[in-house]
Amino acid sequence: MSANVPELLDAWRMVAARRRFDGQVDLAQLTRLQGLVADTEGRCSYALEFAHDDILRVSYVELSIDTELPLICQRSLQRFLLPVSMVQRLGLIRSEEDESSLPEGYEPWLVPEDGMLRPLELVEDELVLAVPVVPLSPDGQAVDQDWAPTEEEISKANPFAALAALKKQ
Numbered sequence: 001m002s003a004n005v006p007e008l009l010d011a012w013r014m015v016a017a018r019r020r021f022d023g024q025v026d027l028a029q030l031t032r033l034q035g036l037v038a039d040t041e042g043r044c045s046y047a048l049e050f051a052h053d054d055i056l057r058v059s060y061v062e063l064s065i066d067t068e069l070p071l072i073c074q075r076s077l078q079r080f081l082l083p084v085s086m087v088q089r090l091g092l093i094r095s096e097e098d099e100s101s102l103p104e105g106y107e108p109w110l111v112p113e114d115g116m117l118r119p120l121e122l123v124e125d126e127l128v129l130a131v132p133v134v135p136l137s138p139d140g141q142a143v144d145q146d147w148a149p150t151e152e153e154i155s156k157a158n159p160f161a162a163l164a165a166l167k168k169q
Contacts, residue, residue, distance in 0.1 A: 004023065022045075027069075037131070042069075049062040060106060062087065065127065067127070074134050089107065
């Protein structure tokens with residue numbers, strides 16, 4: 001994690017001060033992301049900008065992320081880099097009941113009672129959500145190959161094959 005981004009931030013103090021943090025993190029540090037990507041090579045650049053919208057009466061953090069996620073294409077089975085560039089506005093809420101009061105365009109982020117949040121959790125959550133369910137490389141070609149089943153696989157596929165052998169006796 002970048003030296004200028006603290007590990008813990010007091011969300012409400014950062015909103016009052018309208019603070020901005022820019023940082024970078026190695027993908028290897030994002031443990032929840034590790035099971036979703038092909039490997040952990042690469043870095044993620046991010047920015048956190050805390051503010052308060054006086055008209056809508058919403059405290060929020062605007063999260064910007066730029067990175068490339070290494071994934072395995074499910075069509076070609078080759079590694080490829082998925083570019084991720086996003087800006088997400090997270091409305092800071094104190095309880096789940098406050099979620100319904102958020103205006104359109106704000107995703108809820110439940111701030112713990114002590115007001116402390118971890119910037120890397122915000123980044124990692126958004127990256128986990130950015131991973132597609134079925135990763136497909138835009139220029140990947142499908143593997144065109146037929147694998148014929150073996151006789152053993154065919155016999156196992158038919159549960160009545162053993163009965164057919166008894167009938168012949």
